[in-house]
Structure formats: structure tokens, C-alpha cells
Amino acid sequence: MRTSLFLLFAASALAQTPRPGVNYDETKVGNDPLPDLKLTTAEDWTNKRRPEIFKLFEENVYGRTPTDVGAAKFEVTATKKDALGGLATRKFIHISVPSRPAWPGMDVMLYTPNATKNAACFVGLSFGGNHAVSTEADVPLSTRWMRESKEKGVVDHHATEATRGTESSRWPLEMILKRGFAVATAYYGDIEPDRADGWKEGLRAAVSPEGASTVWKDGEWGAIGAWSWGLSRIADYLQTDAQVDGKHLAVIGHSRLGKTSLWAGAQDARFGIVISNDSGEGGAALMRRDFGETTAIITKAFPHWFTPKYASYAGKAAACPVDAHMLIALMAPRPAYIASAAEDHWADQKGEFLSGKYASPVYALFGKKGVGVEEPPAIDQPVGNFIGYHNRTGKHDVTDFDWTQYLNFAARHWAK
Template identity: 25%
Template sequence: MHDLRRICALSGLSLLAATWLGAQAPSPAPSAAPAAPANPFLLSPEERARLDQLSREDHADMLRQLGITKLRPGANGRAAAGEPGAANYDPAKANPYPDWPDPLTLKDGRKVTSAEMWWRQRRPEIAEDFEREVYGRVPSGVPTVAWTVAETVETTVGGQPVVARRVIGHVDNSAYPAISVDIKMAVVVPVNAKGPVPVLMMFGWGNMPGEPLPRFPGVQEPAAPPSTEQLIAAGWGYVSLSTASIQADNGAGLTAGIIGLANKGQRRTPEQWGSLRAWAWGAARAL
């Protein structure tokens, strides 16, 4: 009996000591805030050198395909006026192409006289010029995109309650599994909306509310509230679409992303699309 009392007393002392020690122990450190995503514009010297080399190789390949063996030097902003290659600072000489084509005149010289002529004849002419000379053509047979909602959360943006959905668009890569393209975007709408709301799609990082954004050292944040907060406060929704998940914005990435997938890892031909057209393609799929 005495032994039992002694054991109980010792147990009580042990419990008291453990409780006291626990009270004296420092509180666990709060979990670290999630790290901001890597800024694609702030690269290590080695990675920058690698991308620059691949971009030069892509540029050289395009020159070879076009049969261009030499490029003229651009204007030199450091040269004095009158020196060879000096940049122009005279506004009177700033427009070397003063005669713009009339948007309402067909290439055969006929004037556009009706909406039907515009939609059926003149507009396709202009679109063809932009496809051939500016943005490039989207190749036939670009794979389809299957969209899934990966996450749904209720949170706030600028103090306003919202529903945010993380949406992933997986591009069918069954024809070339070596390249995967998963389009990332976040769709955010007000909770208290009584019906459909207008939504502004913005090129960005595809981040959900509260997730950190890449920051540029030395760049101050604007004084005005972020556009996302202004949109939600006005009763709108917004979409943050990650352009980098569609296509990299450099010559080194043109054999990857949706352009690389459509070409099965091969380089582009001169008339094919570039990053801007690829982003527009991705945005159109998101709509």
C-alpha cells in the first residue's frame, strides 16, 4: 500500500514537473510564410548564359531558314548627329513610312462599301497580313485542352469575400509525351454576386489570392490598390493566367511549351507562331 502511494506520488510529481517544464518551454516557431515563386527575370549567371546561348542558336537557325547571311546594324544612340548609324532625334524625320494603307480599301483597289465587304473581304486580308508578317500562324492539329478544377477556396481579396478556383488545362500530349503543357490559371469571383459577373482576364502567374508574387528588387509597389482588389470591390471577377505555363518568352523555350509540343520538339519554320500568338491561343482556350 505504501509502495502504491509512493508510485502515485512520484507520478503526480512527474506530471507536475512535465506540466511546469512545458509551460516554461518556448512556443513553437510559427510556420514560415510560403516562399515567393522564382522570378523568371532574375536568373543565375549560369542559367542566363544557357538561355542566351539557346536563343542565339534559335536565331541563327531562323536566319538560315530565311537565307539571311548578314544583318545591318541598328541605329546607334551614342553616335553624334551626322555620324554613320546615328540615331535620329528630329521629329520631322521620325516617320519613314508616312503613307499608310487605307484600312477600307481592298488590295485590288476597290473601296469597302458595306459591312459584308468588310467582314468577308477586307478584314480577312488584314488578318492574313498580321498572321504572315507579325504574329505567325497557328499550325493545324494543335492538341486539345482538358480543364479541371484542382482547388476551390473561400477567402478574401481586399477585405471582400470571394470564391477562388485553381484551374489546370492539360494539353493532350499523347502524340509527343516528351513535352507536357499544363496551363495554370486562377478564377476569382465575388461571393455575394447575385448572378453572372463580368470577368477580366489578366496575363500573370496564375496565382490564387494570398499567394506571394515575384517581386523585383528596388521596384516600389504602386500606391493604388492592386487591380485585383479594385475589380472585386466593383463587383467584377478576374482570371490570372500564367503565360509562362503556355509558352516561355525566350528563344530558348521555342522547342518546348505549346509551340514545341505542336512541333514535336522541332524548331519553328519562319511562318509559324511565336510567344504572343501562343499566349493568345491559350487565353482563347481558357475562355
């Protein structure tokens, strides 16, 4: 069984369109030992080892989130009680920090099911804005800077009418709402535009005493840290909304926002379930495997996502004191879900599975079972208990199959 699964991963990886200098060969993955979790007892993990590992991620990967950003202000700007044909109530909430007026704030879109009182809620950021998530024509178009995409209707870095609903397949609102869950989302560019100098117009510059002249130092936060901060502010608001069960929040993200959901979950225990969809390098994939995207590639292309020190591990993964299994372990004993896609070798599906596998012993300290299997499962076969995992058919995306697993996972762990 072990050999056949290995050959399956190797064969599918070799089918990936080659990129110069990128390894897709399972026989050539890195074999550096993973950092030791140093497990003893659940109490020791909670009080000593977890804080140590968390600090290492701050210092070496994502940076420290400032504690003096200031108090957030919440303003409900619109409410529609018959949204989506009467299925839901839709609200828009503007979140700002009055003590940081240079930051224009973010606009949250919240759908709550009319048939469910006090609904558990999925919380995540979108790539395209609220108008791209929803198909409702009265959702305001974002006016913020966006990554250019004529295919998705983004022209001159701004949304157009053609952008509406272009991300709705990743956010199957009706499916989620009919299962009795709420959904809260905001455009990640509201917090910080996703480009190398985007921080100058975002939250990080507004918080820094040097503003747009800041020179970011090792251990200081990157864009993933800022985006994670935004997710926690959405959680702050949800604690105040009577239509939402603030004790049952699941944070979710895809790709770079999957990295963000993991870091948000590591920092904020109010996210009772943490979901990473195709997050890859810098997220759920083990960096020491040197398979698909690497630290060298990601820090060259997107240096603004991480604390500067992370780039020093390019080509030197063994020198980094942490790896992705330790990031997943930071969620324990809360349920976590890791998802891969069969054609997404860039994100290293096997490395994502292994991070869950090697985090499982931490869950065992709390008497909870992790992924529950030793080898990657067959395609489209979800596994796991308190750490869920699947590798579904298809490409780098979020699909109904993914959401079905997340909804089932949440329903199972939050059954009342």
C-alpha cells in the first residue's frame, strides 16, 4: 500500500507542467529532519512548548502583530432581511480604527440564515471583494485597488460591473446557508493591497510611527499578519451580533489566504475550527520537502507577505527552527482541516498531508485523534478526526466538494 501510494504521488507530480528549477520528483525531495515538537504533557504543551513555537513563527515567518493598533469601531451600514430570495439576512459592517485615520477601514459582508437562530459562522477573506463573492446585484462594488485581471473584470486595477459574482463559485452561499451556517467575509485588499508596496496604503503603514517610510525589520509583521488581524476584527464584531453564535466561528482561507487563516487561527482561539485550502508553501506544506513552490520562490515573488527574516531561509530550509507541522499543531486541541487539490503540485499535496500527520501527536496529548492514517488517502477520500484532510480532483481552487467537507466537519464537531 505504501509503495503504490508513493508511486501515485510521484507519477501525478511528474505530470505537472515543468517550471525551471522547481522539483516535482518525489525521489528528490528534501530529507532534512523536521524540528522536534518536544512533547511531554498537554499542560506542558499549553503553558510552555506552544508559546515557544508561536514565538518562533513570529520571529521567523509571519512577524509579530502589534498589540497597540487601537480599538476597532463597528458600523452597520445596511441590512437586507430578504437576501437571496428570502433565504438570509445580509448586513454590511464597516470596521475602522478611529485612532488610525490613515487606514480607510474594511467592509464586511455578513449573511445569516433566516431559518437558523444564533448560527455558527464561517469567516474568511476574499480575493475579489464582496461584490465578487455574492451574485446579488445590489452589493456595492469595491473601489479599492485590485490585482489586474481582465478575465475577472478588473481593469486598471479596479473592479467593474463584469466583476460581479466572479468569485461566487468559491463561496457557495446558498449551500452554506441552507446547512444553517452564517458567512462573514471582506476583501483582503481593504486591509492591505496585495503588492510589494501595498502596505504603504494599508493598515501596516497606518500603524507604524514611520508610516510609508517604514523599513520593516526581522520579526515585524508582513501582509499575512495584517490580513490575519483583519479576520480577528471580524470575529470581534461577530461577538456582538445576536444572529451569530460567536462561540462557534470557523476561519477559512484559500491559497495565500489559506496561509492567512492558519496564522489567524494560531493567534486567535476564538476560531474554533481552522481551515486551510491549498495553502502550500508558507502555509500547510512542509518547507523542508523542497517540492513545488519553495521558500526561495515565494519570498522573491511575494516578500511583503512575511517578516523579512523568512527570506533568509531560501535554499536553507534546515536552518529554519519551525516547519508547517508545528503551525498545524498550534491549533490543538481545536479541530483543523487541511485540503489539497490533485493537480495542484505547486502547493505540494503530500507535504500538506504530512504536516497534519506530524501534528497529530500534539492532539493525542489532549486525547484527540488527528488525521488517523499513516499514508495520504486516495483522491476524493476525506480522512481525519480532529485534523481533517482531503486531496480532491481538480486544480488550485475552492469547490463545492471542498465546502461539503468543511460543512460536514463543522457539523460533526459542533453538533448540539
